[in-house]
Amino acid sequence: MRTNFTLIIGIMCFILYTSLFVVQEGQRGIVLRFGKVLRDRNNKPLIYNPGLHIKIPFIEKVKNLDARIQTMENQADRFVTMEKKDLIVDSYIKWRISDFSRYYLATGGGDVSQAEVLLKRKFSDRLRSELGRLNVKGIVTDSRNQLMTDVREALNNGTSGDDDELLATATAADNAISSAVARVEHYYDDTNSSQQTVNSNSMAALGIEVVDVRIKQINLPTEVFDAIYQRMRAEREAVARRHRSQGQEEAEKLRATADYEVTRTLAEAERQSLIIRGEADAETAKLYAEAFSEDPSFYAFVRSLRAYKNSFKGNNIFVLSPESDFLRFMKLPVKKVVSNHQ
Template sequence: MRNSFIFIIIANLFLMYTSIFIIPQTERGIILRFGKVLRNYENKPIIYKPGLHFKIPIIETVKMLDARIQTLEIQADRYLTSENKDLMVDSYLKWRINDFSRYYVATGGGKSYQAETLLKRKFSDRLRSEFGRLSVNDIITDSRGRLTVDIRDSLNKGTSTNELNKKYNSNTTTKTKKIFNIKHFIINANSMTALGIEVVDVRIKKIELPNEIFEAIYARMRAEREAVARQHRSRGQEEATKIRATADKTVTEILSEAERTSLILKGEGDATAAKIFANAFNQDPGFYTFIRSLRAYKESFKTNGDIIIMSPHDDFFNFMKAPTKLHKKN
């Protein structure tokens, strides 16, 4: 009896534990009963907000879905403008779940990677379409803000309402396959609303030219800069040649003038020296002869040593003879 009571208590605790679930603040929950989303009496999916909730054990299971705004990075890709020019566009978008039941069904059980794959594909198609109708100047200047808003609205709304109504009224097959009607509100299956997703924001981080175009532009810029550099160098060489020629001319004139002046001064000095020597010779011819002989002796012995082959009776040796003989001879 006691064992049965313990078993009942444990079973009740287990049922209580499995019937209680907590939704975190950043998530929302839906209950699946036999694999189908639990709905209320108005046939609307029941969305459980953060807090403590109860479910039927075993029969019902809880699926948690992230309610925060999420960021999806779009890999840089090549897009063609209306001018048939390629641009590399790096972008991202922010999205969140606004219909958890629809999101769960559309993504095969709330698989975020599947939702991101669909988002990337639809965003790329829409961005390609928008770039195709704009020029490079429109994209780079003031149209980027309007461009991102148009892309966001087109992702959320899809095709215009008039087109949807035409499709809805013209073909029931198309109606049932491509358009959902919930409380008289038509949802385009090509929009993110059909996936239970709302695109909050779209941003373009960077727009640049492809690498091969960059290289061509850089090559052209390099060639232009080199041409300008060659032009400047040629002008510099021309100016340098002119300056060098002017300097050489000035140097030649200065040297010529200096040489002329030096020759004049030298001539004047030689004339003055000759005059001094002439005056000195006239005052004392013997002393002048003696001085000139000493200089001659010095220069002769310096170049020829102490050997001179001359006649001993030559007048050159007069001042080397004894004074008596010199006196007698004079």
């Protein structure tokens, strides 16, 4: 009897354990009954908030979905601008689940990787379309913020009927999203439940809301980057050559001005020195004239001595007559005879 009681208690504890489930903070729970999403009295999907809940064991299963904002990094891809120029764009997307029931059905049981594949395809197509409408200047300036806003709105609300160019080209992303939406629509039709009308070309049809779209980095392709680098280098070298030639021209002007100033200064100095030397020579001659005018015979004697000094330097030979006037001061003086008759 005691053994049976223990067995019953164990079975009850096991049933109670399998009947309880916990939804963690940052998650939402969906209960599946025979593979169908459990609904309330209003035929709306039941979404369980964080906390402790009860389910029917062995019949109902719980699928926890992440309700937090998630980040999807996109691999850098090549895009073409309005000017037919290639750009390498690196971007990321912030998204979260807005409709857990739709998300679960569209992604085949809440597969995050499948959701990101669909989101990435749609984002790449939309970004390619938006970048094709702008030039490089518009992409790297303030127009980029508007570009990101337009892409986010297009992903959330779908492509409008005015975008004929985008609608004309059916992409793989549109086909994949259409297949996922068809599964959701088929499920709602089978359950005869009312649903809010959404654009089948939007991420809302998959139960996804794009919170933010950002471009991290814009680069040029390697071949274009090298070509632009070489062109910029050639332009800078041309500017450097122009500056050097202008500098050389200015240097020649300064050098010519300096040479002119030096020549003019030297000429002026030479002129002043000649004037001063001439005035000094004139003053010297004047002084000599004044000095020697007092005794002309003494002046003649001094001049003759100077002539003797300059003439008899070295081993010079002169042939002169003894009666030459040049040697008059070298003759012995003549004695005067005094008469005794007085």
